Amino acid sequence: MxxxxxxxxxxxxxxxxxxxxxxxxxxxxxxxxxGAWDVTSFCDPKSNQPGEKEITQWSRSDDIQTAGNIQYAPFANNQSFFDNYYQDMLVINGVxxxxxxxxxxxxxxxxxxxxxxxxxxxxxxxxxxxxxxxxxxxxxxxxxxxxxxxxxxxxxxxxxxxxxxxxxxxxxxxxxxxxxxxxxxxxxxxxxxxxxxxxxxxxxxxxxxxxxxxxxxxxxxxxxxxxxxxxxxxxxxxxxxxxxxxxxxxxxxxxxxxxxxx
Incomplete structure (x- = not known):
């Protein structure tokens, strides 16, 4: 409105x-x-599920990470970014x-x-x-x-x-x-x-x-x-x-x- x-x-x-x-x-x-950012490798991480098609390559060997109550993918420089700024963030997924x-x-x-x-x-x-x-x-x-x-x-x-x-x-x-x-x-x-x-x-x-x-x-x-x-x-x-x-x-x-x- x-x-x-x-x-x-x-x-x-x-x-x-x-x-x-x-x-x-x-x-x-x-x-x-x-440019169609892949949010599954950023702040809307998705793990591969047994018997399903592969979603992300990083989840072959890593788990979803968290900074505060924000989940992120262990990919690229995500850890440094979220660890430094998560207290100033509000993440909205699924719009x-x-x-x-x-x-x-x-x-x-x-x-x-x-x-x-x-x-x-x-x-x-x-x-x-x-x-x-x-x-x-x-x-x-x-x-x-x-x-x-x-x-x-x-x-x-x-x-x-x-x-x-x-x-x-x-x-x-x-x-x-x-x-x-x-x-x-x-x-x-x-x-x-x-x-x-x-x-x-x-x-x-x-x-x-x-x-x-x-x-x-x-x-x-x-x-x-x-x-x-x-x-x-x-x-x-x-x-x-x-x-x-x-x-x-x-x-x-x-x-x-x-x-x-x-």
Whole structure:
């Protein structure tokens, strides 16, 4: 019911200028781990049964392990992971996705519904806890429906981020324009946007996009503070190649998420 109600609550995305006091609430991080993880070798372990087809190779010689009251498979680095973090975990197994389709399964997993248009838990959390922050919902890919509760900021690495956050400068060089010129440019942009918004022929979606654009610009100065926390290039690992030639920059994503939270 929570997901269904949230999907109908706001017709226009909320995006405001950042308040000067910042944010001191909680941080919600979700990981969309595609690729059909074998949960029987992670936190829903299954042992082979006599007379039945083999389920797992590890249970030929090992038994299911526990950390606290959480069961896990004695596989890969599971023991170290669960022994270190089980006290901070809640494991939920056996969620019925109402489908055997991968695409629909992703939809149900992140929105709670098998139909389009419902928001992720991340969107609801951001809209409820930090609707006025410019980076309240960072997205690095995957399912990201917001149901117009809020807008997300998409990051694909840090290339060009300095210029985006402080466009008056280009990669640390001399300012592109004098402060007087920049003030004139901003004033012209503001007036032009207001003129466009007064057009009676605009569709609601067009007007909403213009409003979001205008409000985003009003919080630009506060957004520059993000530059103080953005990892330096030498702190980033870039993409790393995993098993089966899979590519991942998850560690850098975590660094950017932590920087935005700070």
């Amino acid at each position: 929570l997901l269904g109600a949230a999907g109908l609550s706001l017709p226009v995305p909320r995006l405001y200028a950042a308040p000067s006091e910042g944010y001191s609430g909680r941080l919600l991080v979700t990981l969309q781990c595609d 019925d996705m109402q489908t055997n389709s991968h695409t629909t399964g992703v939809l149900h997993n992140w929105s709670g519904r098998n139909t389009e248009g419902y928001p992720t838990i991340t969107a609801m959390f951001a809209a409820n806890n930090a609707p006025e922050q410019p980076l309240s919902y960072l997205n690095f890919g995957g399912y990201s429906q917001t149901a117009n509760l809020i807008r997300y900021s998409r990051l694909n690495g840090g290339a060009g981020l300095d210029f985006l956050l402080d466009p008056a400068y280009l990669f640390g060089r001399t300012p592109l324009s004098t402060e007087v010129n920049l003030t004139n440019i901003r004033e012209f942009r503001k007036n032009k946007t207001q003129e466009m918004m007064s057009d009676a022929t605009l569709m609601n979606r067009q007007k909403g996009n213009l409003q979001a654009y205008n409000l985003a610009l009003s919080g630009q100065d506060n957004l520059k503070k993000f530059l103080d926390y953005v990892p330096d290039d030498n702190e980033l690992e870039g993409g790393i190649t995993l098993a089966n030639k899979r590519f991942s920059d998850l560690r850098d994503q975590v660094r950017f998420a932590a920087a935005a939270f700070q």
